[in-house]
Amino acid sequence: xxxxxxxxxxxxxxxxxxxxxxxxxxxxxxxxxxxxxxxxxxxxxxxxxxxxxxxxxxxxxxxxxxxxxxxxxxxxxxxxxxxxxxxxxxxxxxxxxxxxxxxxxxxxxxxxxxxxxx
Amino acid sequence: xxxxxxxxxxxxxxxxxxxxxxxxxxxxxxxxxxxxxxxxxxxxxxxxxxxxxxxxxxxxxxxxxxxxxxxxxxxxxxxxxxxxxxxxxxxxxxxxxxxxxxxxxxxxxxxxxxx
Numbered sequence: 335x336x337x338x339x340x341x342x343x344x345x346x347x348x349x350x351x352x353x354x355x356x357x358x359x360x361x362x363x364x365x366x367x368x369x370x371x372x373x374x375x376x377x378x379x380x381x382x383x384x385x386x387x388x389x390x391x392x393x394x395x396x397x398x399x400x401x402x403x404x405x406x407x408x409x410x411x412x413x414x415x416x417x418x419x420x421x422x423x424x425x426x427x428x429x430x431x432x433x434x435x436x437x438x439x440x441x442x443x444x445x446x447x448x449x450x451x452x
Numbered sequence: 453x454x455x456x457x458x459x460x461x462x463x464x465x466x467x468x469x470x471x472x473x474x475x476x477x478x479x480x481x482x483x484x485x486x487x488x489x490x491x492x493x494x495x496x497x498x499x500x501x502x503x504x505x506x507x508x509x510x511x512x513x514x515x516x517x518x519x520x521x522x523x524x525x526x527x528x529x530x531x532x533x534x535x536x537x538x539x540x541x542x543x544x545x546x547x548x549x550x551x552x553x554x555x556x557x558x559x560x561x562x563x564x565x566x567x
Contacts, residue, residue: 376561377458377542378558379558439510440485440497442495445495
């Protein structure tokens with residue numbers, strides 16, 4: 335079945351450092367890919383997404399490019415801030431067969447905890 | 453526009469009891485999905501509802517069930533609670549447009565503790 339593998343961390347960086355969180359996937363076809371972020375005590379917030387190969391999703395200084403050839407969707411940010419401290423989840427959209435009428439689910443990686451120190 | 457809301461935010465139950473969690477989707481969203489988040493298993497899909505019908509179900513025992521109402525609000529129920537059911541239960545809604553732009557938006561979750 336579909337799966338997502340991401341570096342689990344934890345990752346600890348100093349403010350203004352460069353961030354990379356690796357994410358690779360296994361799926362049938364070319365699924366949409368997402369990065370969600372979870373702050374302490376909260377639910378998941380959509381950070382960015384890409385729906386087809388070579389698409390680049392970006393938001394709040396974060397970027398990720400959908401690489402079909404390497405089945406990857408690595409998250410990057412050029413200069414992290416203390417406020418970026420959170421858990422980051424890579425996910426793919428897994429579609430159900432037509433018999434289930436267009437249902438879909440998200441398949442998540444295990445999450446990467448990022449701590450940014452001042 | 454209001455986001456996905458979940459009630460209650462926190463629950464404490466004992467083994468053997470049952471629990472009902474509630475989710476109100478974003479206005480205009482017709483699909484509601486439920487996920488369980490635990491430290492050991494991570495985020496796992498429970499089920500998705502659309503038009504008051506369960507459309508897809510994850511690999512969970514029959515003790516986990518749900519329903520959706522005509523206004524798209526959803527409830528999930530867990531019967532005969534076990535210690536391992538302690539988790540953060542997240543609800544997500546989407547439009548059900550079928551296109552690649554359809555995105556799931558999550559609520560803050562309900563933290564269930566089973567003693």
